[in-house]
Amino acid sequence: AQSVTQPDIHITVSEGASLELRCNYSYGATPYLFWYVQSPGQGLQLLLKYFSGDTLVQGIKGFEAEFKRSQSSFNLRKPSVHWSDAAEYFCAVGALLGGSQGNLIFGKGTKLSVKP
Amino acid sequence: DGGITQSPKYLFRKEGQNVTLSCEQNLNHDAMYWYRQDPGQGLRLIYYSQIVNDFQKGDIAEGYSVSREKKESFPLTVTSAQKNPTAFYLCASSLRWATNEKLFFGSGTQLSVL
Numbered sequence: 001a002q003s004v005t006q007p008d009i010h011i012t013v014s015e016g017a018s019l020e021l022r023c024n025y026s027y028g029a030t031p032y033l034f035w036y037v038q039s040p041g042q043g044l045q046l047l048l049k050y051f052s053g054d055t056l057v058q059g060i061k062g063f064e065a066e067f068k069r070s071q072s073s074f075n076l077r078k079p080s081v082h083w084s085d086a087a088e089y090f091c092a093v094g095a096l097l098g099g100s101q102g103n104l105i106f107g108k109g110t111k112l113s114v115k116p
Numbered sequence: 117d118g119g120i121t122q123s124p125k126y127l128f129r130k131e132g133q134n135v136t137l138s139c140e141q142n143l144n145h146d147a148m149y150w151y152r153q154d155p156g157q158g159l160r161l162i163y164y165s166q167i168v169n170d171f172q173k174g175d176i177a178e179g180y181s182v183s184r185e186k187k188e189s190f191p192l193t194v195t196s197a198q199k200n201p202t203a204f205y206l207c208a209s210s211l212r213w214a215t216n217e218k219l220f221f222g223s224g225t226q227l228s229v230l
Contacts (some may be wrong), residue, residue, distance in 0.1 A: 041226075043206055044206070051216055093217030
């Protein structure tokens with residue numbers, strides 16, 4: 001069965017520091033991978049996605065993620081964190097249902113706090 | 117502006133009561149979804165609809181019901197059979213029902229039990 005693991009429940013970084021949020025997936029074929037961000041009390045917004053091709057994917061708000069098949073990972077990175085990046089981040093993998101394309105499986109999220 | 121509108125923002129349910137959460141989209145999307153979010157649990161799929169007049173159970177459909185009579189509307193009813201309804205409910209849509217489609221989310225409804 002497909003699954004997504006985000007090992008870190010909560011991370012705190014200083015403003016201006018670099019950031020890496022970890023995501024590991026379990027999937028039998030080439031996955032579709034996504035990172036979404038959620039501000040408190042709001043819906044989710046897509047940061048970036050990977051389907052195929054270049055394993056380094058650029059997203060909005062200065063985020064990037066690298067797909068590493070050998071490690072089954074899709075970690076999210078940002079070189080310099082801003083206070084407005086404080087939010088919860090969700091990794092998701094595209095699942096198959098009954099042989100047809102289907103829905104996403106979400107990780108449990110990583111909450112990011114930013115220190116001034 | 118195009119988007120997804122969920123209402124109400126906050127909802128309170130009395131024991132034994134059914135309540136309905138509204139979700140409307142003007143994006144002309146075929147597919148719509150309902151997710152439940154509990155703290156530390158991520159998002160879990162309740163129901164989804166690939167196209168108007170069709171819907172399918174997700175991972176945690178028990179105690180919930182939906183309808184998709186119009187393309188733009190996908191209301192969720194939390195029935196009295198759902199014994200632990202307190203959660204944040206998110207509605208989403210995508211242009212098509214396909215794994216590689218971007219999901220657009222509403223701003224959610226917080227449901228609490230009185």
